Amino acid sequence: MIRVKIHKLKITIRDREFEFGVPENEYIVFKKAEKRIIELIENMKFPEHQLDNAILNAALGVAKENENLKEKTEELDERVSELTKKIEIFLNQ
Numbered sequence: 001m002i003r004v005k006i007h008k009l010k011i012t013i014r015d016r017e018f019e020f021g022v023p024e025n026e027y028i029v030f031k032k033a034e035k036r037i038i039e040l041i042e043n044m045k046f047p048e049h050q051l052d053n054a055i056l057n058a059a060l061g062v063a064k065e066n067e068n069l070k071e072k073t074e075e076l077d078e079r080v081s082e083l084t085k086k087i088e089i090f091l092n093q
Helices: 024-043 048-091
Strands: 006-013 016-023
Touching: 006 024, 016 024, 024 048
Parallel strands: none
Antiparallel strands: 006 016
């Protein structure tokens, strides 16, 4: 069984501190998205008691953006693969 190292992170949003763990392989990705998550939350208009819901909505927004980028990357990978095959066929004629 492989043990994944967990990095403990603290994030402060509107004077509230949140602490959680992020797997080592997601740490850099999270740190890059952290600023975006904070910006999304800071730009949202909501009562202070709904901060947890705002955090969830911001995280879902980032996750949605990430999923869209994954799909686009997969599509581009498929196109590159198809073009590579066509070039190989052309060169082998």
